[in-house]
Amino acid sequence: MAQEIERKFLVDAQAWNSTEKPAGAVFRQGYLVTDPQKTIRVRLTPGKAFLTIKGLTTGVTRPEFEYEIPVTEATELLNRFAVTELSKTRYTLPFAGKIWEVDVFSGTNTGLIVAEIELDSEDEVFALPGWVTLEVTGDARYYNANLALHPYTLWSQDLSS
Amino acid sequence: MAQEIERKFLVDAQAWNSTEKPAGAVFRQGYLVTDPQKTIRVRLTPGKAFLTIKGLTTGVTRPEFEYEIPVTEATELLNRFAVTELSKTRYTLPFAGKIWEVDVFSGTNTGLIVAEIELDSEDEVFALPGWVTLEVTGDARYYNANLALHPYTLWSQDLSS
Numbered sequence: 001m002a003q004e005i006e007r008k009f010l011v012d013a014q015a016w017n018s019t020e021k022p023a024g025a026v027f028r029q030g031y032l033v034t035d036p037q038k039t040i041r042v043r044l045t046p047g048k049a050f051l052t053i054k055g056l057t058t059g060v061t062r063p064e065f066e067y068e069i070p071v072t073e074a075t076e077l078l079n080r081f082a083v084t085e086l087s088k089t090r091y092t093l094p095f096a097g098k099i100w101e102v103d104v105f106s107g108t109n110t111g112l113i114v115a116e117i118e119l120d121s122e123d124e125v126f127a128l129p130g131w132v133t134l135e136v137t138g139d140a141r142y143y144n145a146n147l148a149l150h151p152y153t154l155w156s157q158d159l160s161s
Numbered sequence: 162m163a164q165e166i167e168r169k170f171l172v173d174a175q176a177w178n179s180t181e182k183p184a185g186a187v188f189r190q191g192y193l194v195t196d197p198q199k200t201i202r203v204r205l206t207p208g209k210a211f212l213t214i215k216g217l218t219t220g221v222t223r224p225e226f227e228y229e230i231p232v233t234e235a236t237e238l239l240n241r242f243a244v245t246e247l248s249k250t251r252y253t254l255p256f257a258g259k260i261w262e263v264d265v266f267s268g269t270n271t272g273l274i275v276a277e278i279e280l281d282s283e284d285e286v287f288a289l290p291g292w293v294t295l296e297v298t299g300d301a302r303y304y305n306a307n308l309a310l311h312p313y314t315l316w317s318q319d320l321s322s
Contacts, residue, residue: 001234001237032194032201032214033193033194033201037242038193038241038242040193040194040201051212051228053193053238053242055241055242063241065230065234065237065238067212067228067230069226069228073162073226076162076226077214077226080199080216080224081198081199081214081216
């Protein structure tokens with residue numbers, strides 16, 4: 001089992017768009033289970049696919065079990081078993097000695113850009129890129145499983161209802 | 162994806178006990194999900210472990226996606242995420258040109274012995290060993306996920322309640 005130690009931030013679209021970056025990779029991901037206690041995800045990326053089981057987040061740490069699976073089977077699993085799905089383009093880029101993953105969401109989550117940094121320990125010190133804004137680590141609304149169920153473009157409707 | 166085509170039979174304990182057989186393998190298996198539409202199972206066997214996703218059974222055919230995973234991770238997945246578990250000893254033995262898998266259940270399913278044969282097509286003809294009794298293919302009570310939830314030794318109590 002891996003222990004993910006991650007912090008998550010919102011990204012300013014204008015600053016991000018004017019940043020030089022590598023090519024992104026389109027991710028299609030669906031959830032077979034979206035319990036808070038247990039998330040089971042199938043992720044399809046260009047040329048690779050993964051089945052991932054994640055447990056409950058404690059602070060910024062989350063247990064994660066990830067297995068690579070054949071791309072064709074990932075498509076079948078998504079089509080047969082996913083209760084909800086989302087898509088996004090992921091950019092992976094270095095900043096100040098660390099790797100940032102920036103997810104530009106599409107579909108019903110268009111408009112949302114989120115950056116994540118994986119840390120070696122919970123108290124590790126790191127530098128923030130200029131395009132990063134508010135920290136949202138631990139904010140359940142930004143969990144990908146929740147974004148698949150309650151997409152970003154519908155949040156204002158959720159609030160007014 | 163594999164398509165499982167299987168038929169399942171009850172086994173007479175006395176006839177089975179007096180049959181010559183190879184050594185059995187103890188299986189510990191737990192279910193992360195037990196929906197009828199979708200079963201997600203972790204199976205721990207001597208030296209190997211598997212994560213398996215099965216869909217809905219149609220006739221004697223069931224879609225199955227199986228991935229080998231590290232034994233240590235299987236134990237962790239069972240301990241963290243299994244909603245229900247069972248254990249059994251599996252015997253694998255040839256009969257009349259086909260392979261039979263005989264599961265002698267233990268724990269709360271003690272007393273139940275079930276034999277399965279995997280077929281190449283739904284209408285394949287095969288011979289029945291002498292220790293086989295009633296066919297239970299498609300009887301949901303004998304699905305392993307259901308035996309984990311509603312163990313065999315409690316069936317009479319379930320009926321009388």
